[in-house]
Amino acid sequence: MMPMFLSDPVLAVFCLLCAAFFAAGLVRVMINLAILDHPGHRSAHQRPIPKGGGVGVMASFFLFFPLVQDITGRSVLRADVILTALATLLLATISWLDDMYQWRPSIKFCAQSAAAIMVVAGGTILGWPTPLPGAFLAVLWLIFITNAINFMDGLNGLISGCLIVGNLIVAATGVFFGVPDLIWPALLLAGCLCGFLPFNFPKARIFLGDVGSQGCGLLAGTAALYMTQHSIKPSGWLLGPALLFPLIFDVLFTLVRRKLAGHSLVQAHRGHIYQVLHRTGMSAVLIAVCEWGFVCWGGIVALLVASFPPLKGACVALPLLVAPQLGWVALAVIRTRSHPVGPW
Incomplete structure (x- = not known):
């Protein structure tokens, strides 16, 4: 039996x-290593800045996750936990090597696909419409969210910041939605990201890099899938997509717009909408804080519709989630008229 003090x-x-603090220490090490991200045509920064801050986030998460699980009475010796950990480790490692050596996109896609398949093989899948198609859709979802967060x-x-806010909301509502197993992992990832954030915001001394954005993306997508399986609320499956909706909308809107424009x-x-707004002269700090607010709004919407039947919940939630994003797009259009940025 676990000693009582370990359950505290x-x-x-x-x-x-x-x-x-451990994540912050590793981020400092990565700054000193100075593996630089040189600005390109799509960069928001003007001078080379170190990348790889995600090494600190991922390493700290992996180091403390088994300990936190043990202290809180949760087992790590489960197929879904083990395969998700191995998948995240695989993707983070390949992403870090890509940060250093700039591999072909096909290698990154293969790593994302392999990681997604490993997560699904552990049993974290969509039960709809049936297990096999649900597993296929789950793989597509994980690949999409991993790339969306990276983009x-x-x-x-x-x-x-968005991931910190989202994880704190998951931790705060975990009992309500019937997913208490996510509370401490969400708090842990939020804590690791908090160790990184002061080095990246409001002024960047280092970036997450693909190792951080893709690793966190896979974890976020997996958590959303887990909620669809285990939530006790009829529309509890909406929590993950609602929290991620600002990122999902921006990526999908940009892809559709570029396709229609023949790009x-x-x-x-x-x-991307946030990039266009920044190019018009809008403060990077203000843009980031607004995106954090959109994540909060997603959490509120998920709480409002949680007890609705699944279809009704989706029908009510979608316009509530889309409305602020359309306002965000309208702001970008208005600002580009007074601050031309060229084709976008």
Whole structure:
């Protein structure tokens, strides 16, 4: 039997603080290593800045996750936990090597696909419409969210702040939605990201890099899938997509717009809504804080519709989630008229 003192939540909170400070220490190491991200045509920064801050986030998460799980009475010796950990480790490792050596996109896609398949093989799937198609859709979802978070990681504090807010909301509502197993992992990832955030926001001394954005993206997508399986609320499955909706909308809107304009969908660009707003002169800090607010709004919407039947919940939630995003697009259009940025 586990000693009583190990079950004390105070000890778990102490571990979270240690994880944040350990992540911060590793981020400092990565700054000193100075593996630089040189600005390109789609960059928001003007001078070379170190990348790889995600190494600190991922390493701290992996180090403290088994300890926090043990302290809180959760097992790590489960197929879904083990395969998700191995998948995230695989993707983070390949992403870090890509950060250093700039591999072909096909290698990154293969790593994302392999990681997604590993997560699904552990049993984290969509039960709809049937298990086999649900597993296929789950793989597509994980690949999409991993890339979406990677695409949106282009402005100081935007992605790390959104993920911190989203994880705190998951932790705060875990009992209500019937997913208490996610509370401490969500707090742990938020803590690790908090160790990184001061080095990236409001002024960037280092970036997450693909190692951080893709690793966190896979974890976020997996958590959303887990909620669809285990939530006790009829529309509890909406929590994950609602929290991620600002990122999902921006990516889908940009892809559709570029397709209609005849632009390549695989070519690097700076046409995301947040990038356009920044190019018009809007403060990067203000843009990031607004995106954090959109994540909060997603959490509120998910709470409002949680007890609705699944179809009704989706029908009510979708316009509530889309409305602020359409306002965000309208703001970008208005600002580009007074601050021309060229084709976007």
